[in-house]
Amino acid sequence: MKRMTIHKKFNPDAFKDREIVNRLTQEIKLLAARMAPLKIMHICGGHENAIVRYAIRQFLPAHIKVIAGPGCPVCVCPVESIDEAITLALLPGVTLLTFGDILRVPATNSSLEEARVNGGSVKVVYSPLDAIKLAQHSPQQTFVFFSVGFETTAAGIAGLIHSGVPENLFFLIANRYMPPVLKLLMEVHDDSLQGFLLAGHATAITGLGVYDFMRDEFKLPCATAGFEPVDILLAIRELLTLIKNDQHQVINCYSRVIKNEGNLIAQKCLKEVFDLKPGVWRGIDKVEDSAYVLKDKYAFLDARKQLACKPSYPPQAHHPSCLCHRVMLGEVEPQDCKLFKKACTPSKPFGPCMVSPEGTCHVRYSYSEIKIDSL
Amino acid sequence: MASANIKMAHGSGGRLANELINELFFPAFDNPILKQANDGALLTLDSRRLAFSTDSFVVNPYFFSGGNIGDLAVNGTVNDIAMCGALPQFLSAAFILEEGLPITHLKKIVNSMAAAAQAAQVQIVTGDTKVVERGAADGIFINTSGIGIIQHQQQIAPQNAQAGDVVITNGYIGDHGIAILSQREGLSFETTIQSDTAALHTLVASILAASANVHVLRDPTRGGIAGTLNEIAQASQIEIRLEEYAIPIHDSVRAACDLLGLDPLIVANEGKLLTIVPLADSGKVLKAMQQHPLGKESAIIGRVLNQHIGKVTLETSIGSLRVVDMPLGEQLPRIC
Known part of the structure; x- marks a missing residue:
């Protein structure tokens, strides 16, 4: 049958x-030809x-597996924090502001969406700046911004807090810092895990240096990657080259966005506003130095210290049959x-993982792959 | 039925909506015409072949970039009739108004309906108005029904796609859904995208004049082209393979979808159709569509195969292949 015309203009x-994809694919095949089976983990829902x-x-050749790690911010947000957010949303006079992804994530007894149905005040915002606007618009009302996300989101909040916020706006911080989790992942996985694709946006904030311990302690290479097919294949090719040559650098394959040293202004803001403390990653474990916590001098903004956000019930993480925690660790598909x-x-x-568009289960549910047989 | 109460997803055209239709409405109203399960019913009255259809509109917000609930309500039913291959003639209009709706809003909506009806050369010949107390509706809901005459002898149905056919659309997809979403409360990102709401019956007439072998005609509204093409692939027991490069999508729609985590293929349209015709006729049909004002950007976006039966697949821009699943449904409530 005659092939249809392809409209390049789109x-x-x-x-x-x-x-370019074809060329990278060929290069990857050649590189991998005499390599033993191995896994590369990415740590970004995007x-x-x-x-x-x-x-x-x-x-990719069948023996080169790219597996998904704990890269979905909504997925790793501990159930305790969502329970606190629900408690706040149900307090009279309080409106909880948050990004849409987290609304339907099941917590101990319900979700924020169910809390809203039950009379809780929950409003979805698309930027933390909207929280400032809403708080300024209704000075009699108390607002709490429920902040979930990794380094990138934390930097935005730090910038906001650093430059001053209205008196009626508080923060429930559940942000997490990625680098320490890689140590935990190294404990969980065997030697077949041989490299990491680093998240594009988070590394744009922190720079590459925070992953140097992977080279020094674990002798494993890491590569930052962007989000287009060529970006990802290029980073995989570079990682395979390092693995093959037994090299362990942290390299930047997304230099059109990431500077090696990261965003120095954002780093300064983060240091100014947050401490890093031990923090629970949902279903995974408590990880040292991985939770952003407001510094004491910002205690007046901290919803945990200023408002009654402790739930009356103990947290219960997940349904006994649910494997989300193992999916997040890359142990199972x-x-x-x-x-x-x-x-x-x-x-x-x-x-x-079935809720957020960045959750591995949601992504696999939405886009099934098919065996290639006829192109 | 599995659910004790109606959920939003029952209205979404997805699995729960089908459950409602198959387990409640079909058994209760059982008759052979209903069982055609088309967007509109095909009737024969006094040896004249007619198409009859109805649709309700609950879009939020009711004013949006590129249109409002009024022209949407006229064009939506005109298009349901047009997709039966019929020429729309008469419409009814029923209004459910919420106490407190500004009369200026109602006037603007009614004037848009009049203009849309005139443009589509249909007459709104009967109607009804109900008012409910504040909170029992959301501003305004409109139902329209319509009747059209079928003047051709072609067999057009979702069951009729065949291997060797090609899939053609009349232009950029996803505009309506993104126009609505960009105007919802709280979603303040700037886009220049306007709803594509339009009456498609004259475009359909051009297609029918260009080919005597039109196999399928559908308008991909809720669920986008992914939803409609999945229904066709199931009904015809064939595979529809799309080419990502060939699908016209505005850059701003693509960017908004990236931001919102949506696939443009599942976003609603209100002025687009999909037609499936044999390859041999595709040149004629494409040319006829491109000469019509609503079809200038028409493109062949895919072909019908016999491999992955019942599935829609996408050859991505980089040459890989993935399944385009039936959309989940309740992601974008009250889009029309």
């Missing part, structure tokens, strides 16, 4: 260029989304969970 980006949306795993696509769907999620 290709918006050279980073999706098919010829990477999983791009990998599945473009079916990038189809381009969503398909290995007996709830996946059966009892657990985005409209009735059992665990957090």
